[in-house]
Amino acid sequence: MAQEGQPPQQPGPAATMAGEEQLDLLMQELRSKATELFLREQWAQSLQVYSQLISLCQDRISSGALLRASDQDWLSKLQKSLCLALSNRAVARYRMRDLDEALRDCDEALGIENAHFKTLLCKGRILLELSRYAPALECFRLASLDPQAIANLEALSRLLERCRKLDLQSRTGNFDLSDWVLGGFRGELPELAEFVGAVEIKKSDLSGRGLFATKNIDTGTLLVVTKAIAIERGILLGEELGESKQLVMWKSFVNRVADSSSKCKRMSQLIGKLSSGEEDMGELEVPDIAIFRPEKEGDVTCSNHQETIEMGRILTILDVNSLVEDAISAKVLGRNRDYYGVGIWLLPSFINHSCCPNARRLHVGNHLIVHASRDIKVGEEITFPYFDVLAPLEMRRKMSGNWGFRCSCKRCKFEEEISSKQELKDLEIGLELGMDLGSLVYRLEEGMRRWGVRGKQKGYLRASLWGAYSGTYGSEKIMRRWGRRVPTPEVVVESVVEAAGGDERVVKVGVEQVKRSGGGGVVEMERVFKLGRGLYGKVMKKQALRALMEL
Ligand SMILES: C[S@@+](CC[C@H](N)C(=O)[O-])C[C@H]1O[C@@H](n2cnc3c(N)ncnc32)[C@H](O)[C@@H]1O
Structure with a gap:
């Protein structure tokens, strides 16, 4: 026992050796238990045991630094064990979706052994999942230089390839879904970068x-x-x-x-x-x-x-x-x-x-x-639409109310001003009550002329009464009666798209028109493809656009 007022005595060399052996045994036990749990994919349990092993390693290294600083072999053995335990705990954490902590373990392991193969693989995978493609690529590149890479060559080159592709996509925005679309969406979903x-x-x-x-x-x-x-x-x-x-x-x-x-x-x-x-x-x-x-x-x-x-x-x-x-x-x-x-x-x-x-x-x-x-x-x-915008103002008000706000967009403001026109209100009611659609379109077009509505604003009102326009263009009977007195589908489709953005229902009317006219010339087809790009984006090539638009 230490005498009062005197520093505690260091254990003698024999006692230290015995203690060290015991600790070696304890470490061995923890290591095999953790490995067993790890191989059984019991991630939470293996994480716990690895944490005990890691603490023990760290304690021994820091106390050993004082006691046996000269024993390099002993120190490097402990550090190797620590690196491996950290690396395996990183994998367990990665599997448990705790990516932050897993990354921390990887960095600590790489701090001990900067080219540790397993850790580089794990870190690369975590970074890939975090959409950090360039540093992920660097991890896999370093791993591929390790002799162990030979046994994992195929998997590694797939990872390298994936990172390169995603890195390029995320820097350039060059995405192409055409093959997947043309293949009928079969097979795996295309992998996309952020x-x-x-x-x-x-x-x-x-x-x-x-x-x-x-x-x-x-x-x-x-x-x-x-x-x-x-x-x-x-x-x-x-x-x-x-x-x-x-x-x-x-x-x-x-x-x-x-x-x-x-x-x-x-x-x-x-x-x-x-x-x-x-x-x-x-x-x-x-x-x-x-x-x-x-x-x-x-x-x-x-x-x-x-x-x-x-x-x-x-x-x-x-x-x-x-x-x-x-x-x-x-x-x-x-x-x-x-x-x-x-x-x-x-x-x-x-x-x-x-x-x-x-x-x-x-x-x-x-x-x-x-x-x-x-x-x-x-x-x-x-801006994008949260709800269907091919609807009259009142209906849109209800839908934005369901979202918990009152829409303050240009179109709503314009329609609020013009909605004082009783005639317009009557047309909206008429649409709900099933009034003759051709006459409805005719009366709205006439009204817009008298009210001095021009440009985009025409598109706003046409979008609001879209139901009447699509019903008219979709019915041969109505078109026979009203066709000469209402604007052509091309004009209306273009103005609605210009005012309310691409929408499948609107574009469909445009496409049907082209089909009816026997396919259309180059200019007309370019116009249709532009509508398609508005709907599906430039991520589709023309062939894929054709398939999606059923052209
Ligand atoms: C997904 S957030 C959009 C971003 C939001 N403006 C912000 O600063 O975080 C949706 C909310 O934005 C507001 N908002 C979005 N579009 C609006 C619009 N057209 N008119 C009024 N408020 C709008 C509404 O409060 C809505 O609940």
Whole structure:
């Protein structure tokens, strides 16, 4: 026992040796237990045992640094064990989707052995999942230099190839879904990189913040491609069952978002930037677009960030920002089209609604692709429709009410002013009551002439009474009677697309017209392809556009 006032005595060399042997044994036991759990893919349990092993290694290394600094062999053996344990714990954490912590373990392991093969593979995979393609590529490149790479050559070259492709996509925006579309969406979903095009976040006249074009953008150009933070899908059968199932799905969706935000600091910081609808819209912080770029790593500076977002706030954020995949204004491509799916995507959450939108969204797997649905001028706000905009003002008011806001777009403002015209109200009522569609179109066109409605505004009103136009053009009988007194389908399709962006129902009328006229000349076909690009984006080549448009 140490005498009072005297320093504790160091154990003698024999006692130290015995203690060390015991610790060696304990380490061996922990290692084999952890390995067994790891091989059985019991990730949570193996993580626990690896953590004990790691602490023990670290304690021994730090105390050993004092006791046996000269024994390099002993030290390097311990460091090797530590590196391997960290590397395996990283894999367990990666499998448990705890990517932040897994990455930390990889970095610590690589701090000990900077070219540790298994760790480089694990780190590369994590970075790939975080859409950080260039550093992932570097990990796989370094791993491919290791002698162990020979046994894994095929897998490694596939990973290298994937990273190269995704890195190029994310830098250039060169995406091409044509082969997949032409193959009837068969086989695996195409792998897509995250991409941020010529856009920035600014204060919006519509509400709070919005996304804006930083240069002139032509129809079909990609604006944003991004992976969902969380998505929940299910098949809904029957209304009753559907509603309760929807509730179960919603709960699971909320839990997924809460889980992502609790496991990744950057994710929670980014989610924290979304509106919960409870703030003063004018006071909302305008984040720099750079923080949403895939190559952005680490922390996001944030003035009022709390480490974890409380459940109540997550719920309100989801209420405002989540999107349903198969909304009438979106298009689901490929295998998830039979499902009801709800998800949340970060950057698209800054896109406001407009009843005269200029962008559209496509869903491919868990990715959301936003492209220009018509030509956009530099500085113009990017908007997509949250609900069906081929409807009269009153109906749109109800739909935006369901979303919890009153739409303040140009088209709504214009239609509010002009809706004092009793004649227009009568036409809207007439459409609901099944009035003769040809006469309805004729009377609206006449009215617009008398009221002095011109240019885009004509497109607004035509979009509002689209039901009458499509019914007229779709009926030979009505066309025989009214055909000479109403504008041609080409004129109306063009003006509605110009005013309300690409929409499948409108474009279909245009395509049918071309088919009826026997295929159309070069100019006409170019016009149709432009409509197609507005609908499906430049991610499709002409052949694929033809297939989608049934041309
Ligand atoms: C997904 S957020 C869009 C981004 C939001 N402006 C922001 O600053 O975070 C949806 C919310 O934006 C507002 N909003 C979107 N489009 C609008 C519009 N056309 N008119 C008025 N408010 C709109 C509504 O409050 C809506 O609930």
